[in-house]
Amino acid sequence: MIRVDGQGSGKSLIQVRGLTKTYRRGGEEIQVLQRLNLDVDKGDFVGFMGPSGSGKTTLLNLLGGLDVPSQGSITVDGDEITHMSGSKLTQWRARHVGFIFQMYNLIPVLTAFQNVELPLLLTKLSKAERRKHVETALNVVGLTNRMNHYPRQLSGGQEQRVTIARAIVSDPTFLLCDEPTGDLDRKSADEIMALIEELVANHGKTVLMVTHDAVVAARAHTTLHLDKGVLVEASKLEQGVVAGGVA
Amino acid sequence: MKFRSLIFANLFRKKVRLTLTIGSFAIALVLFTFLAVVNSAFSRGIDIAGADRLVIVNRIGLIQTMPISYDDQVRAIPGVKFVTHDHWFGGVYQEEKNFFPQFVIDVENHRKVYPEFIVPDDQWNTFVKDQQGAIAGATTAKRFGWKVGDRIPIKNSLYGPTKTWEFNLDGIYHTAKADGDQGQFWLQWKNFDENVPAVVKSTAGWYILKLDSPDDAVRVAKTIDAKFANSSYETKTETESAFAAGFAKQFGNIEFLILTIGSVVFFTLLLVTGNTMAISVRERTGELAVLKAIGVTDGTILFLVLAESTVIALFGGLLGLLLAWVAIPVISAAVTGLLPPLLLSKTMLSLGLVFAVFVGVVSGLLPGISAMRMRVVNALRRV
Numbered sequence: 222m223i224r225v226d227g228q229g230s231g232k233s234l235i236q237v238r239g240l241t242k243t244y245r246r247g248g249e250e251i252q253v254l255q256r257l258n259l260d261v262d263k264g265d266f267v268g269f270m271g272p273s274g275s276g277k278t279t280l281l282n283l284l285g286g287l288d289v290p291s292q293g294s295i296t297v298d299g300d301e302i303t304h305m306s307g308s309k310l311t312q313w314r315a316r317h318v319g320f321i322f323q324m325y326n327l328i329p330v331l332t333a334f335q336n337v338e339l340p341l342l343l344t345k346l347s348k349a350e351r352r353k354h355v356e357t358a359l360n361v362v363g364l365t366n367r368m369n370h371y372p373r374q375l376s377g378g379q380e381q382r383v384t385i386a387r388a389i390v391s392d393p394t395f396l397l398c399d400e401p402t403g404d405l406d407r408k409s410a411d412e413i414m415a416l417i418e419e420l421v422a423n424h425g426k427t428v429l430m431v432t433h434d435a436v437v438a439a440r441a442h443t444t445l446h447l448d449k450g451v452l453v454e455a456s457k458l459e460q461g462v463v464a465g466g467v468a
Numbered sequence: 469m470k471f472r473s474l475i476f477a478n479l480f481r482k483k484v485r486l487t488l489t490i491g492s493f494a495i496a497l498v499l500f501t502f503l504a505v506v507n508s509a510f511s512r513g514i515d516i517a518g519a520d521r522l523v524i525v526n527r528i529g530l531i532q533t534m535p536i537s538y539d540d541q542v543r544a545i546p547g548v549k550f551v552t553h554d555h556w557f558g559g560v561y562q563e564e565k566n567f568f569p570q571f572v573i574d575v576e577n578h579r580k581v582y583p584e585f586i587v588p589d590d591q592w593n594t595f596v597k598d599q600q601g602a603i604a605g606a607t608t609a610k611r612f613g614w615k616v617g618d619r620i621p622i623k624n625s626l627y628g629p630t631k632t633w634e635f636n637l638d639g640i641y642h643t644a645k646a647d648g649d650q651g652q653f654w655l656q657w658k659n660f661d662e663n664v665p666a667v668v669k670s671t672a673g674w675y676i677l678k679l680d681s682p683d684d685a686v687r688v689a690k691t692i693d694a695k696f697a698n699s700s701y702e703t704k705t706e707t708e709s710a711f712a713a714g715f716a717k718q719f720g721n722i723e724f725l726i727l728t729i730g731s732v733v734f735f736t737l738l739l740v741t742g743n744t745m746a747i748s749v750r751e752r753t754g755e756l757a758v759l760k761a762i763g764v765t766d767g768t769i770l771f772l773v774l775a776e777s778t779v780i781a782l783f784g785g786l787l788g789l790l791l792a793w794v795a796i797p798v799i800s801a802a803v804t805g806l807l808p809p810l811l812l813s814k815t816m817l818s819l820g821l822v823f824a825v826f827v828g829v830v831s832g833l834l835p836g837i838s839a840m841r842m843r844v845v846n847a848l849r850r851v
């Protein structure tokens with residue numbers, strides 16, 4: 222169950238309470254997120270939509286422990302990440318988060334195999350074990366036959382599939398995708414979305430995805446809209462009902 | 469090291485840039501080693517032990533003279549086999565740029581102390597009898613096309629008002645070893661002494677003594693300096709290479725020069741490689757941000773940058789040292805006589821490597837720290 226009213230049971234995988242993010246630009250303060258609440262269960266697939274500048278990336282960065290909120294808390298699987306020190310947070314990310322960004326994902330001088338192996342270099346796995354995991358991940362995304370290719374020898378869709386393999390190779394708690402199809406044509410985008418759907422359906426992954434493409438967003442179990450700093454369920458937005466903790 | 473493949477892949481990202489950076493390191497290292505070798509050549513020879521020839525100079529400095537009477541006093545010291553004395557003449561043949569060293573020699577003892585300078589006996593005998601006579605080294609004679617019997621005019625302004633001294637070239641000397649110093653020009657002390665102002669009369673510029681045995685070197689040197697201590701002309705007895713170095717230093721502050729050039733080399737290299745590293749880190753901002761996002765620690769990021777600059781420094785440094793190792797003996801042979809021998813020691817090679825690695829680490833430090841401090845969210849936004 223995905224909730225945005227802050228009334229979750231306390232058993233959900235991800236719990237966000239009163240999340241506020243304020244940027245300071247010049248003298249003025251920009252409130253991007255305003256006491257936002259969110260509950261996501263294991264195995265959920267959430268899509269975040271909203272106009273450019275509404276704070277989608279900001280929210281995802283906070284959820285992924287790349288940035289710290291001005292106020293509020295984020296708890297993942299019982300760990301409150303909002304109070305972790307920088308190095309603790311880095312370790313936490315390595316263990317729990319798989320990132321898929323729109324671009325700048327792959328290291329151009331490393332092969333697909335080496336790119337996918339990167340997160341495993343941070344673990345204690347042996348070389349043979351790493352190879353096994355990398356091959357499994359590349360198999361899931363259907364690129365075993367491309368593992369010795371460099372990113373420039375791959376199409377955009379294939380590059381993004383390598384990124385997905387890298388994101389799942391260490392079996393993280395959840396995946397964060399920021400516009401994963403933003404740079405792709407429709408056909409490749411469909412393939413990527415089919416792959417993400419499969420990860421959720423057949424591999425039990427939890428996925429939080431940002432997109433501004435309604436077709437892409439429709440693939441998620443639930444689509445939430447970022448509106449004036451809080452999340453609103455798509456159905457309620459249409460009905461003009463504002464949900465969540467807006468004061 | 470698990471990140472080995474990433475470090476090496478990063479190195480070869482821009483091959484031209486890598487080649488140029490390694491090249492700058494190599495050139496800087498050749499220069500650095502050369503300077504170090506020259507510097508050490510000038511500061512070598514402080515150790516008297518084991519020398520079989522010693523030089524006595526005035527304690528105050530090389531341009532100060534000593535009484536000619538020291539000659540007999542030194543000869544009387546046990547362990548001293550032969551003594552001879554020299555004077556710097558410092559004249560000009562035609563033009564300033566025709567420089568060659570001219571020494572006022574003591575014909576009675578010069579050959580005994582310097583057996584390596586070979587003059588045919590008939591030429592030498594003519595020279596000894598001819599007060600206006602002179603002997604030139606083979607290279608200098610060849611340089612100016614002189615032949616035995618020529619008259620050589622040399623202008624001198626060191627001793628009294630400028631005047632031209634005329635010499636008869638009575639002989640040409642060679643050295644036993646092909647790379648010996650064959651550039652000198654000798655005139656007789658008797659001739660010199662009669663024609664210089666009163667203050668310079670009966671003096672010697674420096675004394676050279678030959679010992680019975682190298683084992684006596686330290687003792688004899690101490691005895692001599694003690695003997696003339698507290699006199700108006702105190703002495704300093706040193707090895708020939710210390711003397712040669714002191715002589716060269718008269719022409720300029722060599723250590724200062726070396727230090728200046730060395731510093732310029734150092735800072736240029738630091739700026740060049742620092743800039744290269746800064747550029748290559750900046751180009752990779754997005755990638756570094758992704759690495760950080762997936763959980764690579766700041767320490768590892770710093771390590772990656774430092775490892776890269778250090779590997780470049782290491783390769784460039786080794787290449788430079790190899791070049792220096794090949795080139796320095798050649799240069800040394802080319803400057804025989806002008807400079808003390810240039811020797812590239814193991815210490816200097818390791819010092820060069822330490823220097824290279826140090827520059828490598830320092831040049832990677834600033835870009836590395838800025839990569840470490842870079843915040844992922846800002847880096848990914850800078851698209």
Ligand SMILES: Nc1ncnc2c1ncn2[C@@H]1O[C@H](COP(=O)(O)OP(=O)(O)O)[C@@H](O)[C@H]1O
Pocket residue numbers: 244245246251253271272273274275276277278279280
């Ligand atoms: N580091 C920052 N400093 C100041 N303002 C920022 C910073 N990061 C984001 N913002 C602002 O916050 C708002 C939300 O940005 P973002 O989360 O990137 O939106 P979205 O991803 O929905 O397009 C924008 O108005 C943006 O300009």
Ligand SMILES: [Mg+2]
Pocket residue numbers: 277278279
């Ligand atoms: Mg965005």
